[in-house]
Amino acid sequence: MNMMANDTPRVVITGAEVRLGGADGVAVRGADLSLRAGQVTALLGPSGAGKSTLLRAIAGLERLHAGEIVSDGNVWSGPGMHLAPERRRCGVVFQDYALFPHLTAIQNVAFGLRHLSGGERRQRVMESLEAVELTHRARAYPHELSGGEQQRVALARALAPEPAVMLLDEPFSGLDRRLRADLSAMTLDVLRRSGTASLIITHDAEDALASADEIALMERGSIIQSGTPDALYLAPASESAARMLGDVEAFASRVDGGKASTPLGVAAAPQPDGSAVTVLVRPEGILVGAGGEAGASARIVSRRPAGPVVVLLIALASGERVTARAPVSHPAQAGDAVSLVLDPAFVSVVAR
């Protein structure tokens, strides 16, 4: 089970299109995505973006109308080609566990291993249950297991056949917050160690930023940006990509002499002069200094502590309001006059 992670994608999705009927009928349109061995990719996007449909297409539960899905050089879906789901090296974990109620944990995990000899099968089952720390509950039936334990059995069952890709559709959303955090950390660890390429649908941007190796952002059927959490947080490709990962201030501007100006100062802009752009600023990129220092004059409206940081609502001279995030030790209080400057590391300029 311990294949090493490497940079060769195990699954490559190119120009995938899925039509389902309904409003305009296209649930996935021209989606491109690569999934790598030993890496967890979080698929994030608003409701109806096409996340579940894309997962179902990779699993072979939906047909592609255009584009292709290739795994380790084998075409799974493509023009005139649709490999049956059971012939894809693809494990799936859904929100509702979908364990067989009349089978024990061992029997559930063994279900997908009927092609192996008895000895090999037993060994693989125990290895899989061990990976999810459930050997002590191996003989229990699903109704005797907690929600979190059932989800771990579902994970072990999906991993046991050593799939090339693991697909997880909001696997933790039915669980309470603390359990979710624990199970999420364990699941990601197990997935990475298994060497499989994993794609996990989540609604939780903070969780994706903290735990995934890559994030893919989906909107209206397309992957609008993918990359490492840092790259996506710091260099979003568009305003909507930026908003999917957290708070951002957006200022409409026009490029002049390689720069775009905002009420908080200017930002370097790679676009040609005259281009209409949006300057995106993360709350950490608004540096709040004492009044009278260099920068844009402003006043603190409110100060709200949030653990290690403090959230400052600030009114600019124009009356516009922005939100800054600073370490909780920051001295600014409501009513203080302050000066604002931009930290370029948290600023990006995108086409409008």
Ligand SMILES: Nc1ncnc2c1ncn2[C@@H]1O[C@H](COP(=O)(O)OP(=O)(O)OP(=O)(O)O)[C@@H](O)[C@H]1O
């Ligand atoms: N069986 C179906 N028939 C027709 N249209 C469908 C069907 N299933 C989904 N759709 C539509 O396809 C689009 C994508 O749906 P999908 O479930 O893939 O989105 P999602 O991003 O997973 O959303 P959510 O986060 O709410 O689960 C939506 O517009 C949805 O209404």
